[in-house]
Amino acid sequence: MTEASATASIEVGVDPATAFKVFTEDIDLWWVRGPINFFDAARATAMQIEPGVGGRILEVYSPPDDVLELGKITDWEPGALFAYRSSVDDTETRIDFEAIDEGCRVTVVQSLLPGGEKAFYFWRNVIHWIPEWLERRHDVPREADRLAIALYYEDPPAAARWLHNAFGLEPWNGSDPSWIELQVGSRSIMLFKLTEKRVAQLDHAVWVYVDDLDAHFAHSQENGAKILSEIHQHGYRSYDAEDLEGHHWTFTQARPAMP
Structure with missing residues (x-):
């Protein structure tokens, strides 16, 4: 039976505006190029989030005009939250950015839509790449070895x-x-x-x-x-x-x- 939702949370030592920028604009920097971290790893060259409501979350292939749309953004409030409806399964995802004493807490909630049957709950496995990249961004390789x-x-x-x-x-x-x-x-x-x-x-x-x-x-x-x-x-x-x-x-x- 498919879970109704999956939640994951991380804390980073930057303010919410910076955390939002890192999550969205810099996704191609912190996304690990592992063999099972893409829907089509053989052709994937980048991850991309287009800003604003209606923007797309993309897995980019070679040639660069070939993409897989992972979702479309439904809410976009820089420094606070963004949400999107998945194009590859029956889920919707909300990402909140909350100020805390040490910086920012980022919380991802991925939920199965009413009547939905298919869910790829991947965010709980990858969200922690963000603080690891912030701490070790000069050492973490963007590409896994062959x-x-x-x-x-x-x-x-x-x-x-x-x-x-x-x-x-x-x-x-x-x-x-x-x-x-x-x-x-x-x-x-x-x-x-x-x-x-x-x-x-x-x-x-x-x-x-x-x-x-x-x-x-x-x-x-x-x-x-x-x-x-x-x-x-x-x-x-x-x-x-x-x-x-x-x-x-x-x-x-x-x-x-x-x-």
Whole structure:
């Protein structure tokens, strides 16, 4: 059953006007370029919010005139709030900017519309990128590296906390139990929930980003790789293969801006 709403809140050490500007005008600076942080990660080059009522929230592709409209703004009060109606699911989202002693509290409430059935509650996973970017904006890479690691655990949130506490790995998204992304320099380690389909000997996989996924898929087939799943799309385009000793590999279409 889809949740009726999802709420997330952060505190930043700037005034509401600055926080509003950072959230809206600077979204392309603080939005992390992870492999599952876009609806179509293979083509995404930027995130953009057009100011004012009627403005659009966009995922920008290459060529630059190709976009995915994520929503249309319904309320726009700089330094106070903005709201939008989603174009990709059945939700509406309100973002409030409240002055506090230490700066500003930013609260996002994403709600399922009456009669709605589909909801992508992603803000609770990404809103914390804003204070992290403000604190470390000179060090945080805008693009993830082409090599990422996927690890599978029975309890991904507990594993993420342990990896952070023990090894100092930094989070790139929130504590959604379905997946958690950790940062290692410009590389990401993605933690997924272990399912019955994966046995203990196959509790990890390697992700590699390639320029031409279709050509890579054909080459793998021609050279004897066991294809576990053909090319499919879920935000990112990818396929899964098994090497000569049974290790699992995921190959994913690189975005145009990836170094």
